[in-house]
Amino acid sequence: MAMVSEILGQLSLNIGAREPTFPTVVPAKDFDPDKDAARIETAIKTKGVDEQTIIDVLTKRTYSQRTEIAFAYEKRAKKDMVSALKGALSGSLETVILGLMKSTTQYDASLIRGSIKGAGTDEETLIEVLCSRSNNELVEIKKVYMELFKKDLEKDVAGDTSGNFAKLLLALVQTKRAEPSSIVDYEKIDEDARALYEAGVKIKGTDVPTWISIMSERSVPHLQKVFERYKNYSPYDMQESIVKEVKGDLQKSFLVLVKCFENKQLYFASKLNEAMKVVTVLFRFFSLKCGYFEGLSFFWNRCKKYILRLKSAILLQEHRIQSGQKFSYHSVASAAVVKLKACNL
Numbered sequence: 001m002a003m004v005s006e007i008l009g010q011l012s013l014n015i016g017a018r019e020p021t022f023p024t025v026v027p028a029k030d031f032d033p034d035k036d037a038a039r040i041e042t043a044i045k046t047k048g049v050d051e052q053t054i055i056d057v058l059t060k061r062t063y064s065q066r067t068e069i070a071f072a073y074e075k076r077a078k079k080d081m082v083s084a085l086k087g088a089l090s091g092s093l094e095t096v097i098l099g100l101m102k103s104t105t106q107y108d109a110s111l112i113r114g115s116i117k118g119a120g121t122d123e124e125t126l127i128e129v130l131c132s133r134s135n136n137e138l139v140e141i142k143k144v145y146m147e148l149f150k151k152d153l154e155k156d157v158a159g160d161t162s163g164n165f166a167k168l169l170l171a172l173v174q175t176k177r178a179e180p181s182s183i184v185d186y187e188k189i190d191e192d193a194r195a196l197y198e199a200g201v202k203i204k205g206t207d208v209p210t211w212i213s214i215m216s217e218r219s220v221p222h223l224q225k226v227f228e229r230y231k232n233y234s235p236y237d238m239q240e241s242i243v244k245e246v247k248g249d250l251q252k253s254f255l256v257l258v259k260c261f262e263n264k265q266l267y268f269a270s271k272l273n274e275a276m277k278v279v280t281v282l283f284r285f286f287s288l289k290c291g292y293f294e295g296l297s298f299f300w301n302r303c304k305k306y307i308l309r310l311k312s313a314i315l316l317q318e319h320r321i322q323s324g325q326k327f328s329y330h331s332v333a334s335a336a337v338v339k340l341k342a343c344n345l
């Protein structure tokens with residue numbers, strides 16, 4: 001498993017004596033897709049597969065550069081690079097490298113598909129993706145979901161969830177959120193804050209549909225002001241009110257939504273941190289108790305799940321940096337990689 005830590009370590013999350021300076025994922029200089037494609041072709045053809053070269057090339061390029069390499073590869077090798085990599089690699093290395101070849105939208109769409117396909121539903125993943133992505137990202141995810149799986153995301157979500165939880169997710173998937181406006185409507189802010197209070201903390205039980213419509217239809221800057229104003233009505237802030245009013249998956253979903261409205265970077269930083277803690281604890285436990293993990297498929301699968309989360313966070317970081325958004329969790333990500341290395345994962 002040393003390979004996985006190496007890949008993560010090479011995802012330009014450089015760990016040095018100094019804190020990494022923004023940005024940590026930048027396009028490679030003197031980039032030559034043909035040369036890279038040739039290196040990958042040779043690496044795949046090498047007996048036993050030259051995994052190191054594949055890691056060296058693909059983890060040190062941005063997503064758009066990787067796409068160019070794939071195009072150059074297809075031109076010279078007359079076959080699809082992703083299928084070739086799939087055939088050449090296996091295990092966690094295959095998972096991570098194939099994940100890197102997907103755009104964040106494709107990755108999100110396959111996460112959702114994976115969480116509802118087959119028997120049962122992985123609610124945690126479903127909540128994480130649907131409640132933390134922006135309206136524009138959800139619009140793209142729906143489109144890509146249809147392209148990749150020939151299925152309607154709305155129908156799939158409706159078929160796999162129920163009750164108020166289903167209503168909330170569907171409201172998000174319907175992408176009715178207002179665009180941020182340059183005019184601050186103080187009257188509307190006050191009205192929404194009061195409505196949230198009167199539908200929850202003020203009454204016995206909870207008027208969930210009112211919460212859903214406000215949280216799925218208002219713009220994010222508007223909601224940030226609504227939650228501030230909310231404190232004038234309620235003795236509890238919005239997150240505390242959610243914990244008091246609703247339970248289970250519905251509670252988890254509202255909490256992810258509100259955390260992301262308030263500070264999305266912080267939300268992802270804490271998810272990354274949480275994932276790392278679990279991986280560290282699991283590995284410490286097993287190195288102590290057993291000295292090996294391979295046969296313990298249950299725990300190994302759990303670890304893999306957290307590695308995927310970590311990868312999702314890294315892909316997201318890359319996406320944000322490329323789209324020019326400020327990102328604030330470099331130190332968390334670096335600490336995560338240090339931990340992974342310490343675990344020899």
Ligand SMILES: [Ca+2]
Nearest residue numbers: 200203204205
């Ligand atoms: Ca109540």
